[in-house]
Amino acid sequence: MKKYFVPLCFVVSALISCSKDDYIDIPVDEDQTVVNQDNNINNDLSTDNLAVDTSILNLPGSPFNYANILLPNFFLDNDVQDEDNIPNNNAVTDNGATLGRVLFYDTKLSLNNTISCASCHIQENGFSDPNQFSTGFDGGLTGRNSMGLANARFYENGRFFWDERANSLETQTLMPIQDLVEMGMSLPELEAKLAQEDYYATLFTNAFGDDNVTSERIALALSQFIRAMVSFESKFDEGLAQTQDIDDNFPNFTTSENRGKQLFMSNQTRCFDCHATNVFVGDDARNNGLDAIITDQGVGGISGNNNELGEFKVPSLRNIALTAPYMHDGRFATLLEVVEHYNSGVQNNPNLDNRLTQGNNVRRLNLSDTDKQALVDFMNTLTDEEFISDVKYADPFMQ
Ligand code: HEC
Ligand code: HEC
Numbered sequence: 001m002k003k004y005f006v007p008l009c010f011v012v013s014a015l016i017s018c019s020k021d022d023y024i025d026i027p028v029d030e031d032q033t034v035v036n037q038d039n040n041i042n043n044d045l046s047t048d049n050l051a052v053d054t055s056i057l058n059l060p061g062s063p064f065n066y067a068n069i070l071l072p073n074f075f076l077d078n079d080v081q082d083e084d085n086i087p088n089n090n091a092v093t094d095n096g097a098t099l100g101r102v103l104f105y106d107t108k109l110s111l112n113n114t115i116s117c118a119s120c121h122i123q124e125n126g127f128s129d130p131n132q133f134s135t136g137f138d139g140g141l142t143g144r145n146s147m148g149l150a151n152a153r154f155y156e157n158g159r160f161f162w163d164e165r166a167n168s169l170e171t172q173t174l175m176p177i178q179d180l181v182e183m184g185m186s187l188p189e190l191e192a193k194l195a196q197e198d199y200y201a202t203l204f205t206n207a208f209g210d211d212n213v214t215s216e217r218i219a220l221a222l223s224q225f226i227r228a229m230v231s232f233e234s235k236f237d238e239g240l241a242q243t244q245d246i247d248d249n250f251p252n253f254t255t256s257e258n259r260g261k262q263l264f265m266s267n268q269t270r271c272f273d274c275h276a277t278n279v280f281v282g283d284d285a286r287n288n289g290l291d292a293i294i295t296d297q298g299v300g301g302i303s304g305n306n307n308e309l310g311e312f313k314v315p316s317l318r319n320i321a322l323t324a325p326y327m328h329d330g331r332f333a334t335l336l337e338v339v340e341h342y343n344s345g346v347q348n349n350p351n352l353d354n355r356l357t358q359g360n361n362v363r364r365l366n367l368s369d370t371d372k373q374a375l376v377d378f379m380n381t382l383t384d385e386e387f388i389s390d391v392k393y394a395d396p397f398m399q
Pocket of ligand 2: 275287325335339342355
């Protein structure tokens with residue numbers, strides 16, 4: 001798909017001069033599930049949006065821009081583009097993501113109307129949960145630590161969850177709803193419940209052309225909203241915009257932050273070999289030596305492949321300072337503890353990734369305290385205050 005993107009965009013630019021907004025302007029097949037790709041097609045759109053009961057929902061008269069977010073050029077390079085997992089049949093649209101936003105914040109998605117996606121994916125925490133395990137609709141705890149959602153759309157193999165058990169975001173988004181701990185609903189119950197709400201009739205019509213509430217559309221809309229959650233306005237991004245070269249010292253960084261950046265990309269730590277590209281994301285699940293004896297089987301528990309036991313998704317480190325505690329089981333409370341793990345705590349096991357080994361042994365990093373702090377300081381530059389306070393990702397319900 002990506003191979004066709006550049007030529008198609010040239011065609012599109014020639015026709016409608018997509019100079020600035022060409023990035024997510026991916027042409028979609030005729031038999032697309034999603035309509036209203038272009039606001040100009042339907043002049044009634046703002047009327048439709050106004051029809052949503054303003055005593056229930058605080059939505060703008062015409063939708064926020066989710067489909068054509070202007071990303072900096074260093075998000076458009078091949079390394080990052082190769083990570084993009086937007087499928088051909090679910091391009092982000094403004095009205096689709098708006099519906100997704102309402103669904104994301106709606107407690108009606110849980111059996112007893114107590115829990116929404118946002119209960120465990122909190123915006124100010126980079127859409128993760130500060131608790132080690134999250135509490136579901138009936139008071140039960142999740143088996144793993146909640147995951148931050150910033151830039152979730154950039155993960156090349158397109159798989160989701162720590163153990164990568166969902167093979168697409170469209171599959172993933174319906175799973176928490178049906179999870180017996182998290183939200184406890186069946187899909188037929190969910191469709192019937194949401195169809196009773198007038199505001200969904202309007203929002204589904206805006207997004208999909210009629211008011212039919214189906215779980216497929218719910219999955220598409222939630223996925224659009226999550227893929228629209230791009231974070232690109234951190235201190236790191238400001239520095240990269242100034243130098244255009246990640247290897248250069250950034251003028252807006254402190255000495256320690258620049259030292260941390262250099263260490264992160266060095267052969268001494270090899271952090272950047274697993275948390276790669278300007279999005280700082282993995283290309284595949286890996287074992288980073290948390291346990292000598294595997295307790296959580298991770299990817300291997302799903303695939304049945306012994307070589308994948310204890311392997312976990314390598315999530316984006318963007319906004320990592322906000323998403324404590326860390327790792328699939330939330331075992332580390334601080335980034336300094338994480339750095340100490342890589343420095344001296346990596347446990348040997350048959351599936352330990354070879355980036356963390358030296359011969360048959362674990363590779364120790366021998367970092368000084370100053371260097372450990374520098375790595376932490378660098379990771380703190382990946383925090384994006386704009387993203388976590390942006391109203392277009394915030395709760396639209398009036399309460
Ligand atoms: C009760 C807490 C809870 C609720 C409610 C919840 N989640 Fe999650 N979410 C989690 C946990 C915990 C994980 C990690 C689980 C795992 O990997 O086994 C997770 C993982 C995810 C991921 C994977 C991210 C990645 O990079 O792989 C996505 C996407 C996600 N949730 C979206 C949603 C959506 C959409 C909803 C609402 C329909 C939702 N979540 C509801 C706790 C929750
Ligand atoms: C061999 C690949 C690899 C290398 C090298 C690596 N990591 Fe990781 N990293 C992972 C994996 C895999 C996870 C998730 C593991 C889990 O949760 O079980 C992870 C998780 C993390 C997390 C927690 C993410 C979260 O959302 O909880 C941080 C922070 C982190 N790594 C920082 C670093 C730093 C700093 C370095 C260099 C000192 C580094 N990593 C080197 C693979 C790697």
